[in-house]
Amino acid sequence: MSKITNDQIWNKLLEIEHLLKKNNKVSNDKSIEKSIEKSGKIIIDKYTNLIAIKGDSYEKKTVIKKYSGYWSGEKKIWIISKLEKIEPFIKEIKKQAKEVIVNEIKNELDIETNTKVIKVEKLPELNNNSFINDD
Secondary structure, eight states, X not given: OOOOOHHHHHHHHHHHHHHHHHHHHHHHOGGGOOOOOOOSEEEEXXXXXXXXXXXXXXXXXXXXXXXXXXXXXXXXXXXXXXXXXXXXXXXXXXXXXXXXXXXXXXXXXXXXXOOOXXXXXXXXXXXXXXXXXXX
16 A cells, blocks of 8 residues: 655645636636527516516426516416516526517506415414414
8 A cells, every 4th residue: 555645645636726727717618608498489568566477488487486486377377576576587588588579568467366364453462372363
């Protein structure tokens, strides 16, 4: 069994560092960007309070969810209601879809949510045995 010297370890570390720098340079090279294959047609209705997304959106659901989008089963559309996320979403979806149509609509869209609202007139006094009835 041969003994490894400090110089051998140091030389090996320098070799690893050189390889890492070389690989980092390749990954940062703009000409080797990962290409995204564009597909489908997306229609975006841009209301004053949200955007509604329809078209070939099923395969884009990961991107839609990334921007806090959710499916409205009632309207059969995807919704993004966080206004600060709308423009970044449109920019990203244009990179992924063959065709993106954005319609500007000057009014609000009412969307029902499945959120249950519990109205509490007076807060009850709670102890270790308390529970809230939501009837």
